[in-house]
Amino acid sequence: MDLELGRPNLQEFSATLMELARADRDVLALTSDSRGSGKLDPFAETLPDQLVEIGIAEQNLVGIAAGLASAGKKVYAVSPACFLTARALEQIKNDVCYSDHPVKLVGISAGISYGALGSTHHSIHDIAALRAINNIDIVVPADNFETRESIKAALDWNRPVYIRFGKRPMYHLHFPETEFGIGKGITIREGNDLAFIATGETVYFAYAAAKQLEKHGVSSRVISMHTISPLDTELVLRAVKECSALITVEEHMVNGGLGEACAGVLMQAGAWRPMKIVGIPDEYTVTGNQLEIFNHYGISADGLAAAGRELLQQTEVNHVT
């Protein structure tokens, strides 16, 4: 591969938050016994007054975050995505979103990052759950650049925002001059046969699949759709207009995530294309580490390339008939 390996998005997040907090004493990190998991020990040592420990109490974490935001603080509530968005869902819905406090919810070790710890520790429901709540933006950064930029963009964002990422080192996917904006997907590779619209840690695999397919004469577009809500519908529609088939990829259950969001856009625009939603299926999730689980469900260069070939064959059949 031609990509350079960076660091875990988790570390990029903690370094970025430290920078922001040093420059602005209203920036607070709230943790639920999660400062270690959030790589925030240096933050706690350097800026002890700006780290608020809530203990293992996610509902309270989010309620207190809303109160602090109401008091004018710039609050990053940092907790494993699985607990933050399930245990505290009602607090997110009412205390933050309905009450319109611009809390920054940071879901760490998201998706299936915790691997073999099992479903209690997986967050493959979070995007679907939050998509159904009014007044929150959902951001799933793919690499260090998107993580850094989304954490920075959240600082003065005037709406609630949820940013979730994992803890595995990530490849750099972007050119240095790339611009980032919440709600604006990024095309990281042009192509016209197949479009991959991927999000978070799966974008790399879409990119790897595109490189593989290129060897077989298939030209693949790869879009990092870092913002799931609001969805960059223009970019989605352009992709299906200019490509013959579409594969969405996400570290999330196939129900209610990026794929279904894109499908909704396409169906309502009358822009049908052969399409496959790749994610974690609605079943008892297989045991394994994150990469093993990815591989099991076809979230891999080989799996996605095979899915691409299959879809394109379907397209040809459709063209014939």
Add this chain to the structure above:
Amino acid sequence: MFTEKELEVKSILYRKKILESIKKANTEHTAGSLSCIDILNVLYNKVLNVSPETFRDPDRDRYIQSKGHSIEALYVVLADRGFIPESDLDTLAQYQSHYVGHPTRKVNGIEQNTGALGHGLSVSVGLALGAKKDNASHRVFTLLGDGELTEGSNWEALLAGAHYNLDNLTAVVDYNTLQITGRITDVLKTDPLEEKFRAFGWAVRHVNGHNVAELSDVLLSVPFETGTPSIVIARTVKGKGITFMEDAREWHHKVPDDDQYRLAMQELDEALAMYESTVDTDRGRM
């Protein structure tokens, strides 16, 4: 500043307005509003350093109503204090009105959207902690229902309030001992509350929640202990002021019919008449 008698008159007038709103809008949380109205009366007329003019000031005192369903009581007090036009009360629960059946920030004077139970105390802890971070002197008050104390989030918030020594935070429990199903001790026992609150690190006082003088004394004396959050167990009667509604489970969620409404208003008018000779009731009038 209002005298004790003037506040008592206000309480009667507030009760009339609450019933009027509920009857007009056909909303249903009748008894809870009557239970907490004297607490709100004292908070807004004696204790809270907030007014329509200062509502956007960072240094205003904050009030969070955790028992959001007693919204009619809050709307009536906000109208009397000039946060909202009194005529807005007529729009309660009407199509496209901002005056929904629970508090929202769309209504001037309201700090937080509540209604799901067990949320107000955590948000209040956040507000009080924010004030401490800024070395600000304003205070945070929250009203909890006794029924909602079975929500575990309250106990998480109690831990945090004590851990962070939030002596700028006061919670008042509207201790009327009833919830929608019946007596709290029968539904899920929470007593003894005082011992629990003390064990969680809060300073506790008891008060008659319908006695404006007692409420004023207690609420003006917070914090009870330096470095410790305060909690007031206000003994109240659900449906207070209307004899046939008092301490009766069914009035948690019921709109009076025309006869009941007439009877209730008559009782309040009679109560008001008792003050006519001794108090300038206009001072208390809305």
